[in-house]
Amino acid sequence: MFLKFLFFVALFAVCETQSQIGNPKVFIRQVQRKAELLTRIPFDNLTNSVNHVKHVRDHLIKNYDEILDSVSVNQQCRKDLRDISSSNFSLNFKFWDSYAVPGTGFALFHTTFAGQPEECVNIKLDSSPVQSSFPDSGPFLVTFKVHTGLQLSLGTCMPLSCSNSQVARVFKYALHELGVNTEWVVADGREKFEATGAFITAVVVFGIILLLITVATTSNMLSKLNEIYKNGIQKDAGYNREFSVQLDDDRRNEQTVNQDEPIVNLDPVSSFLSLADRFLKCFDFYANFTKILTIPTKSSPGQQFPVLNGIRVLSLGWVMIGHTILVQTFMSDNFLYVYERGKNLLFQTIMNGTPSVDSFFVMSGLLVMYGSLKTMETLPNPTFGNPKFWIMFYVHRLIRLWPTILLTILFVVGIFPQLAPVFYSTFYQNELNTSLVGLCSGTKWMPTAFFFNNLDNPSQSCINWTWYVANDVQFFIISPLFIVAARMNKLWGYLSIGAVIAVNTLLVLKASGVNRAPPGDGGGAFVNPDIVNDFDFTTSWATERLYFSPYCRFQTYGIGLILGLALYQRDQIKSFFDRTPVVPRVAMIWGLWAFGFLCGIICVYGCYPYANGGHMGVWAAAFYNATFRVLWGIFLSILILLCNLGYGGVINDILSANFWIPFARVNYTTYIIHLMLLQMYAMTLEQDFHFTTLNYTLTASGLLMCLNCLGLVCSCIIEAPFIQLEKLILVGKMR
Known part of the structure; x- marks a missing residue:
């Protein structure tokens, strides 16, 4: 009874994965909440569903033309899928070999199978004329829930010209042909890059922050290097002590001469530059990093409770x-x-x-x-x-x-x-x-x-x-x-x-x-x-x-x-x-x-x-x-x-x-x-x-x-x- 309980609970363990991780207890509750319902599902129905799903890849290989005629996909996706099915054995084998096939481990709650995504991505490694005409492909994860309550995720390989929804339709039809009735099918793939409004906003905001950090940090580092140079302690510069002392004397003489020049009142400009400098210093990565690493004294503010x-x-x-x-x-x-x-x-x-x-x-x-x-x-x-x-x-x-x-x-x-x-x-x-x-x-x-x-x-x-x-x-x-x-x-x-x-x-x-x-x-x-x-x-x-x-x-x-x-x-x-x-x-x-x-x-x-x-x-x-x-x-x-x-x-x-x-x-x-x-x-x-x-x-x-x-x-x-x-x-x- 105990193992039976565990097995049935396992069938929902993959459900709603990302939404549950924010809190361990939510995941646990979701699994437990389904357990009693699942114990009423006939075991034979579960095993039959698993066996049918294992043959989905073979069904796709043998019946691609029929499936494509029955499913609504765009013309480029349809063409790429037909090109794959008619390509040479080496490429065709790599394509289908990258597919996940459900294997053992259901009794250990193994309900996700990734396949070989790298094999799918790297089909077109060489530049031979035949291979260069092979459609660009990428890994898609097809997740579906069958009528028994079993949820499976399978890694697949599909042309990048196919959208997530089109891949889902292909697999939903193929599963239906195998006698697997699904409640829903979802595909996640490597669709082409799309510059959405959220993406543009994120790039602009993070770009501005990184630019400010780069300018502030660079300015601070150059300022520190300048101080080192002025103090004459940059040993690799090749200056000897006499020359450094003489250089300091020359600077003091220049400053004395400049004191006799008329002073121009630049208060508004100076105030603005001072404010801009202080604003920029807020983004100084080196200064912020150093401050975080600085160990305060016991009498420092905020150190009452170390x-x-x-x-x-x-x-x-x-x-x-x-x-x-x-x-x-x-x-x-x-x-x-x-x-x-x-x-x-x-x-x-x-x-x-x-x-x-x-x-x-x-x-x-x-x-x-x-x-x-x-x-x-x-x-x-x-x-x-x-x-x-x-x-x-x-x-x-x-x-x-x-x-x-x-x-x-x-x-x-x-x-x-x-x-x-x-x-x-x-x-x-x-x-x-x-x-x-x-x-x-x-x-x-x-x-x-x-x-x-x-x-x-x-x-x-x-x-x-x-x-x-x-x-x-x-x-x-x-x-x-x-x-x-x-x-x-x-x-x-x-x-x-x-x-x-x-x-x-x-x-x-x-x-x-x-x-x-x-x-x-x-x-x-x-x-x-x-x-x-x-x-x-x-x-x-x-x-x-x-x-x-x-x-x-x-x-x-x-x-x-x-x-x-x-x-x-x-x-x-x-x-x-x-x-x-x-x-x-x-x-x-x-x-x-x-x-x-x-x-x-x-x-x-x-x-x-x-x-x-x-x-x-x-x-x-x-x-x-x-x-x-x-x-x-x-x-x-x-x-x-x-x-x-x-x-x-x-x-x-x-x-x-x-x-x-x-x-x-x-x-x-x-x-x-x-x-x-x-x-x-x-x-x-x-x-x-x-x-x-x-x-x-x-x-x-x-x-x-x-x-x-x-x-x-x-x-x-x-x-x-x-x-x-x-x-x-x-x-x-x-x-």
Whole structure:
């Protein structure tokens, strides 16, 4: 029964691939939601469909003329297809040999077959007269869903004169002739380049940014070289010390002579040139890169909580490791192996990785509360602030977030479709409405750009992994209510935040219980086959609301606000510890550490017994759903508080180490671009990934380092220039 369950679940595992990767839980829910329906499909029907599909290539070879007479395609496509069928054996063989033929591995969830795309592209390698007349061909991925529910993706080779829709019609007709009734057929191919409006806009915008960066960086480097030359320390120039000193004397004499010349007032021009120079410096790649790598002193502004640097980088690493295993799962030819590994304690850490996002909610709430309270101390009205402060409170946030998100969306809709020639894998499916490009087409990008893509069908939103940013912005919008309450009275601040957390927790508890939602968003519990019968995956609460909605995710942000208020009163807390006798103080500190780690362990591994065959009732799962994020927030808050008070020991030394700082500074940009880059990496794979623990470990480690480094570079290009522009325009100073 267990293997039968796995096999039937596998048949939908490839469904809606790109739309699910933004969040691991969405993919898991989609698979689980189909499982019960699939168990009612006769096994014979499935095997018959697979056997028929295996013969589609042979059917095309033998019946091309008949198929072309029955399908509507353009004249050039029709001519090219006939030329291929009548070409010499060598070329004809290469063409058909590149086609994918469904093979073994269905029991391991292998439902995508790439074929040999390079063989298709390289048919015309030599320049012989016969071969030069062979039509230009390229790989197409044909994805179709048969009436039994089975979805397959096959790599094919077709003339580039044929459009995606025409290739789909050819295969739909061929499958119908074989007796395979399809619900839909979609083809994704290497269509000819088309300069769309989105592409032109993207080229212009990115071209202007790169031009500014090039000019600014070149100007800065030439200026530095000029300074080196003036100071006489450029050793390779061949100047000796006497000549250098004499040259300096000559320059001073020239300056003395020039002092007697009349001075012309060029203030307007000088002001404009000065402003233009400062504007250009905002895009100086070298200066921005150096600033990111600079290690600040402990007394520098923004270094009150160095422990956050390590938490940021490790939490994002946790996110990226989880997304890497998802991408590899979609591309693997042995999904069953990945499924079985999910019972392992180490893999449970990855499968239950959603608290990694809550780490950022805690840190965001902490910094918003602490930073605002500190800034308001200096205002004429420290309790309520003033209009200018609150306007800049929101403006700064938008300037911080918008450039990276908007430019990423522009890249997806403008540049990404034109990269088709380098995407060979079965993961490349731009024609699907649920593809990365399809979800950002038209006006679908607007909810993401304006930070409300977490409210309505978030799993189908543009770059849907930015649902976290939308939540964070919405929490940020209401945070002044708690900040002002805390300025008026500290107790009011604690009580108001605590009340909202309590309401949020009760809402999650009731919604989970009433809707029979799976524990921990179904993450680590997914590997228990009884989960389909024990819990319900058909409600919007179970599939999206509990995970994406702000009214279900405020808990850890609220804990961060409380922590920020507590750290604002750090001196009182530190004084309390100092006044406590040594033995009770040590017991208190060790007790806090033990309690914190216990909360963290329960949060991450609470589903481990159930994943390995244990039992969990509906309301027990509801209680876990209502509390496991709170437990993670408590663990993280205790860790940050004790490290800041000086009781962190080796944990504080590791998390506060300087080597985290550069990657922590570019954390936001890395998060926004990482999943897009992971998908691009997957799309370049010609063959499916064979998953093993060692393969995954090596690949994930390499990708983790590459993504952080690319995030650093992209931050210098996208994020850092606009941060500097904000300082120039709003603050009136640079660096």
